[in-house]
Amino acid sequence: MxxxxxxxxxxxxxxxxxxxxxxxxxxxxxxxxxxxxxxxxxxxxxxxxxxxxxxxxxxxxxxxxxxxxxxxxxxxxxxxxxxxxxxxxxxxxxxxxxxxxxxxxxxxxxxxxxxxxxxxxxxxxxxxxxxxxxxxxxxxxxxxxxxxxxxxxxxxxxxxxxxxxxxxxxxxxxxxxxxxxxxxxxxxxxxxxxxxxxxxxxxxxxxxxxxxxxxxxxxxxxxxxxxxxxxxxxxxxxxxxxxxxxxxxxxxxxxxxxxxxxxxxxxxxxxxxxxxxxxxxxxxxxxxxxxxxxxxxxxxxxxxxxxxxxxxxxxxxxxxxxxxxxxxxxxxxxxxxxxxxxxxxxxxxxxxxxxxxxxxxxxxxxxxxxxxxxxxxxxxxxxxxxxxxxxxxxxxxxxxxxSAALAAIGLISFTGVAQVLPAMIGGLFWRGSTRMGAICGLLVGFFVWGYSLFLPSFGADVVMSANLMQNGPWGIGALRPQALFGIDGLDPLVHTIFWSMLLNAVVFVFVSLIDFPSPLERLQGAQFVNVFDHSSATSGWTGKAGQSEDLMVMAQRIIGSVQAQKLFQSEAHKQGVSGFLPEPTPEFLERLERELAGSVGAATAHAMVGQIVGGTSVTVQDLMAVADETAQMMEYSSRLELQSEELSRTARQLRNANDKLTQISVQKDAFLSQISHELRTPMTSILAFSEIMKEAGDLDRQDLNKYATIIHAESTRLTRLLDDLLDLSVLENGQVHLNLVACSPNDLLRRAIATVQAGEAHRILRINLRLSDTVPDVITDPDRLGQVFINLITNARKYCDAAAPELTISLTHRAGRIICDFVDNGSGIPKEDQEMIFEKFARVGQTKAGGAGLGLAICREIMGRLGGDIAYLPGQGGGAFRVTFAVDAHNFSGH
Amino acid sequence: MAKKPPIFLERDRYRTRRLVDALRVLPILAGILWLVPALWANDTQNPPEIARLAIYFFCTWALMIVLSFALSRRLRHSAEFAGGIGTDGPSAPRDRD
Incomplete structure (x- = not known):
């Protein structure tokens, strides 16, 4: 049996x-x-x-x-x-x-x-x-x-x-x-x-x-x-x-x-x-x-x-x-x-x-x-x-x-753990309870429990000597473990429950009364005791612009990149900022800290956010908010403050927009000269060589061939440039015709990689492809989407500045959308340029590689037509782009 | 200026408040009922039969469960709590510091 x-x-x-x-x-x-x-x-x-x-x-x-x-x-x-x-x-x-x-x-x-x-x-x-x-x-x-x-x-x-x-x-x-x-x-x-x-x-x-x-x-x-x-x-x-x-x-x-x-x-x-x-x-x-x-x-x-x-x-x-x-x-x-x-x-x-x-x-x-x-x-x-x-x-x-001693341990164990009760109940219902009070109460209760119940439970002469249990330490009868203060004849369990809880609670209350709590304690106390009144938290952090990327790096490591990106994106969306990096407003920092606390606990999350944001988290205003008397005045001034904060945020956004406009105008000028230059150079050589061919009649076949090749190459370059410009203007005007068919994103990616790798061999780019089997077939324009993929891979090959360039492409399927990340191991795009890269004619720095700076602008237009998006993904340790698109582009293509 | 809470509530909210009062009283009632045998069983010479005590405990226990069930049923249907077991209203005592 x-x-x-x-x-x-x-x-x-x-x-x-x-x-x-x-x-x-x-x-x-x-x-x-x-x-x-x-x-x-x-x-x-x-x-x-x-x-x-x-x-x-x-x-x-x-x-x-x-x-x-x-x-x-x-x-x-x-x-x-x-x-x-x-x-x-x-x-x-x-x-x-x-x-x-x-x-x-x-x-x-x-x-x-x-x-x-x-x-x-x-x-x-x-x-x-x-x-x-x-x-x-x-x-x-x-x-x-x-x-x-x-x-x-x-x-x-x-x-x-x-x-x-x-x-x-x-x-x-x-x-x-x-x-x-x-x-x-x-x-x-x-x-x-x-x-x-x-x-x-x-x-x-x-x-x-x-x-x-x-x-x-x-x-x-x-x-x-x-x-x-x-x-x-x-x-x-x-x-x-x-x-x-x-x-x-x-x-x-x-x-x-x-x-x-x-x-x-x-x-x-x-x-x-x-x-x-x-x-x-x-x-x-x-x-x-x-x-x-x-x-x-x-x-x-x-x-x-x-x-x-x-x-x-x-x-x-x-x-x-x-x-x-x-x-x-x-x-x-x-x-x-x-x-x-x-x-x-x-x-x-x-x-x-x-x-x-x-x-x-x-x-x-x-x-x-x-x-x-x-x-x-x-x-x-x-x-x-x-x-x-x-x-x-x-x-x-x-x-x-x-041994049989174990059977009695259930209640002993209960008594030990119950020592948390006074601090817990006090914390829930009494705003005046303090950290010191809780610590002292716990220590006293725990000590009494250990001394009068836990250690004696092993029996005489195991941990405690029989003499000590009979007569108390140093013969002081009032301190006998099982008859504290000389009260004899109680059941040992009742004895311990009574004394440990009483002393615990008394010490907790007494120390709380004479102690003065720290600001954060008082804030948290108010939030706990009045949890049904304030459903929204009083926020404590004051962040500075520019910390968002650091915060994102940290959040990704704690709650995972998917969760962190979702959180940052939704917050950015709420603030009306595009991309992944919201302003570090106090509300956002509070929310972030809470999310982190769900994974690593409140104290650790607080410390981690503090390490990045720095400075103390509680302001005088917050403390005044704790005092209800001044609540109304506070409300008014905090509304003012909120408004001024709002204003300064709007001002910052305006300034950003202005910067962007100026930059675009500068770029446009630069582009005009660039485009003239780009058009002029091939034109000059075409003119020069065709003139030679016209005037010198006795060229040998070899030279003729050489000049014709040059003219052909230069014309091709011109055509490509004009094609790009035309492509972009067609896309922008919405006159593009999409050829929507069902295809597998996995295949599209593979094909794009093959195309790029066939093109050039002198610069080796290692590509790690992380495809997903669960990604369904999508209805899209495969040529256009392929064009975007090819552009991104080519960019990585051109601009990734690592010694051994590597590109990781990962494909996932989330909530009805396909997400494709291109992450390389180079130094990425500097923060000040991230806003600009999708603009026409934009090029990061004065780069060596040629190109009129139209590629990403075209990509963005294409993705827009396909009901998707392309964005720069910060905080990935390199240049990173995220392409998202709908499973079915029909609903978006404007047909 | 913050609005002054009304002194009287309309009927539905009034009923809900009293329902909550009943919920608050329930554990106190249970505690007292389960202490009654302490008075009753005090007669050490002639203690009550243990089977009767057991029946008493289980009956009161079942009674408390039925009451709690009825109250939580009513509470679920009450208007004020439709959106979740909510906040203490303006008349609830507030802690001040």
């Missing part, structure tokens, strides 16, 4: 991989509307129910009666009260593009990286034992089957299966969690897989429950009687524990990194909360409904001393219900794996954004041009972090020897 079990779980894992893969594909192709349904969201919240609740709840009920309910009642309270906290949290998460709970606190308290790193460390310490617990539950359930098979697969076998599970989970998480650096940090594959697992674990537990109530006990009434007759009949509520545990589970629901990930980061739509507000309590109600019956039946039919944590599994096994047992195993397996996947993903995001990236950024301080591909580094950091987190979990598991 164990072999069947192993193949069943491998099959199940394969199904999960398939589901995740399929969801990713559906999302990528834009047909994943159902992926964004509130049901998937609700089911993904069920990672709250880990293996510790799946198996452990029954054990918990067997030991302490109804107390297990608190673990579910707390989160139900939070969900029922979504209007209070969750609504605000989700809104802020979306407005500020928060990537993790550490990012939330860092962003709220002045984008402080110290705070983020602190929360990250806390989260890793708090979560590692929990991951170990999941590994343990999987190995325990394996060995339960092995025992049933009398294989006695104990000892080393346990460790091995834990290792395999850890490796498999790391693999899954890396594949689906770090496939790309998502701008929104959403992982459809992972979310879909855990939604499926949520259904499996619910079905498994309910199936075992139904079997126990109706199959074993014989119905509801006998079951209730059995419960009342069980050893639990004397159970009574321990009020302190009841309140403390409900509070604790509610707090953990909000602060656990994995819960934050699914609640806030993966949230697609605020309205999903409405559905989840009743659907999630229903889910946990069903999860807890049969826990007590299973515990009671387990205690009555299984031999004394069997582990109550495994009743869900051992009852069906003992009664010979193998299918049910396997279903129940898969349920437990699902609970464990989904928790580990999301937890390691959330932790990896935190570690990479708040520990690895800041260190890396500091290392490269001020040298943003040397950044390299940031995306690759972030992804690598995430992958390594996932491996690291899982390794820590495995290490903890094997060091603690999978």
């Amino acid at each position: 164990i072999n069947f079990l192993i193949s069943a779980s491998i099959f199940y894992v394969a199904v999960l991989f398939f589901v995740a893969f399929w969801a990713e594909r559906a999302a990528a192709q834009g047909r994943g509307a159902w992926l964004r349904s509130p049901w998937v969201y609700t089911l993904s919240l069920s990672i709250y129910c880990t293996a510790w609740t799946f198996y452990g709840a029954v054990g918990y009920a067997a030991r302490s009666g109804l107390e297990y309910l608190t673990i579910y009642l707390g989160p139900s309270l939070v969900m029922l009260g979504w209007w209070w906290i969750l609504r605000k949290l989700v809104r802020i998460g979306r407005a500020q593009r928060v990537t993790s709970i550490a990012d939330l606190l860092s962003s709220r308290f002045g984008k402080s990286n110290l705070l983020a790193a602190l929360v990250t460390v806390l989260a890793v310490v708090g979560t590692t034992p929990y991951i170990a617990l999941q590994l343990q539950s999987v190995t325990l359930s394996f060995s339960a089957f092995a025992q049933a098979d009398d294989l006695g697969m104990m000892g080393a076998g346990n460790d091995r299966s834990a290792l395999w599970v850890a490796l498999g989970l790391a693999f899954f998480t890396i594949i689906f969690g770090t496939r790309n650096l998502d701008v929104n940090e959403r992982h459809h594959g992972v979310v879909m897989a855990i939604a499926v697992e949520a259904i499996v674990k619910l079905c498994a537990l309910v199936a075992v429950g139904i079997f126990v109530v109706w199959g074993v006990s014989g119905g509801l009434a006998p079951m209730l009687e059995a419960i009342n007759a069980s050893p639990h009949q004397n159970w009574h509520m321990d009020n302190a524990r009841w309140v403390a545990l409900t509070f604790l589970s509610a707090a953990a629901f909000l602060t656990l990194p994995r819960m934050f990930q699914v609640l806030v980061v993966e949230n697609e739509d605020e309205r999903h909360l409405q559905t989840a507000s009743w659907a999630f309590p229903t889910y946990v109600l069903l999860m807890s409904l049969f826990v007590l019956p299973i515990a009671v039946v387990g205690q009555s039919i299984l031999p004394q001393g069997s582990n109550p944590d495994l009743y869900v599994l051992t009852i069906p096994l003992a009664l010979g219900q193998d299918t049910l047992a396997i279903l129940s195993f898969l349920g437990g397996f699902s609970s464990a794996t989904s928790m580990v996947v999301v937890a390691s993903l959330a932790l990896a995001t935190m570690v990479s954004n708040h520990i690895v990236m800041p260190i890396w950024l500091r290392y490269w301080q001020g040298k943003f041009s040397a950044f390299g591909d940031v995306r690759r580094i972030v992804l690598l950091a995430r992958r390594v972090s996932i491996g690291f987190v899982l390794f820590l979990g495995y290490l903890y598991y094997s060091l603690s020897g999978g």
Whole structure:
């Protein structure tokens, strides 16, 4: 049977991989509307129910009666009260593009990286034992089957299966969690897989429950009687524990990194909360409904001393219900794996954004041009972090020897992570809370937790000496770990929850009251607390013209060139500027920073933009905006300022236009003399040689031939020049006739390259062709389009000034348009000339190669006729042109 | 000059506000209901039957779920929130600094 079990779980894992893969594909192709349904969201919240609740709840009920309910009642309270906290949290998460709970606190308290790193460390310490617990539950359930098979697969076998599970989970998480650096940090594959697992674990537990109530006990009434007759009949509520545990589970629901990930980061739509507000309590109600019956039946039919944590599994096994047992195993397996996947993903995001990236950024301080591909580094950091987190979990598991001590770790872990709560709630609702307050509160809470609960949990004389635990450090009774300030007789867990939360909150509030926050903190505070009032952010940056290209280079390296170009282009479009480089207005910089924050976290994004734009980001005016009293005055003056800014921007644009006009006029003059010169030179030689031929009658055949060749060549040159001029005037007047047929852009490109390469051989241009198979056939004028391609390739060969000239041509298909980029490795076109190159007669510098400067002007006209565009693409590390055109030119050709 | 918010709201918005009030009260009610057994079960000599306690918890729990379901249904259809669960209106308390 164990072999069947192993193949069943491998099959199940394969199904999960398939589901995740399929969801990713559906999302990528834009047909994943159902992926964004509130049901998937609700089911993904069920990672709250880990293996510790799946198996452990029954054990918990067997030991302490109804107390297990608190673990579910707390989160139900939070969900029922979504209007209070969750609504605000989700809104802020979306407005500020928060990537993790550490990012939330860092962003709220002045984008402080110290705070983020602190929360990250806390989260890793708090979560590692929990991951170990999941590994343990999987190995325990394996060995339960092995025992049933009398294989006695104990000892080393346990460790091995834990290792395999850890490796498999790391693999899954890396594949689906770090496939790309998502701008929104959403992982459809992972979310879909855990939604499926949520259904499996619910079905498994309910199936075992139904079997126990109706199959074993014989119905509801006998079951209730059995419960009342069980050893639990004397159970009574321990009020302190009841309140403390409900509070604790509610707090953990909000602060656990994995819960934050699914609640806030993966949230697609605020309205999903409405559905989840009743659907999630229903889910946990069903999860807890049969826990007590299973515990009671387990205690009555299984031999004394069997582990109550495994009743869900051992009852069906003992009664010979193998299918049910396997279903129940898969349920437990699902609970464990989904928790580990999301937890390691959330932790990896935190570690990479708040520990690895800041260190890396500091290392490269001020040298943003040397950044390299940031995306690759972030992804690598995430992958390594996932491996690291899982390794820590495995290490903890094997060091603690999978002992019973692990079972108690669930609540201990909750208490540790809940220390974030005061800073989080304070940050959401109290504008006066400060960074220092949050840091001090966290440190105190964390210290109390470690001292009074975590370290003593290993037992006397393991970490803490028995003497210290009995009598306190240096014999000071008031500092005994489990009886702080001499208050004795409390349950250790209640004791720690009470003191850590109290001291944490008191220190947080006190330090906040006496501290004075920095400007950025106050701005962020206002934005967080009043998130429903200001939907638009107060902007802080003041950029200077000319930084846009640097910003674009950086943005491309972080969010990818496609996204960055789209962002810059849309912003440029909004500002009424053509091309890819918008003015670095404060609004744009704010938007850019937020986009970057979605990938690397608020603190890092802030630092990166700051490195380029420089200077402090918060102005006196912004601070005054924080004070509501002066808001009206501010509004007026800021409107004035806006107007004057608008004016100066218009003035700048006018100046640019004027410059351009002057330049064109100068060029026209230059062209006239150039054209006269160009016409004159061939004319002169034609005249001269034809005169020679006319007057000297006795020329020998060889000379005659030579002169005729010269005359012919010069006439050809003249004709070509006149052709170009004619071509351009025809195109400009719109009298051109297009010959529209279907053809493949790939073939067109290949043909253009072949034509150019056949022409000349003395200058070698290496061409890297990146064609795409998904590009459809287009309806266009192949000769005209080919002409554009040939022109661009010829230009690259003529003007690329690299020692080993190279041209990369890439073809992509996006949103109904074909995009073709020509990027060479030369020095590119200087910024001041970029505006001019598409004008007639324009030539960059005083170039050596001949030509009247009509080529690009013709290209632009052609592309306009074909319903497309040609533009210079800045920031690609060389000369770069982008040709875009519609799949079907019919709609644009003016027929 | 900023416009002064009106003192009274028209019927639809008024209803929506009260709906939100109900949403706010719901978790408080749930919290209190789930503390009732603390008073009830205090009699250590003669504790209530555990099955009855369990039935009490699950019934109140289900009741809360039904209420929450009804409220979120109503909220979805209400006019003010058609465009997303929106902003606190002018009458909502604002934090000042």
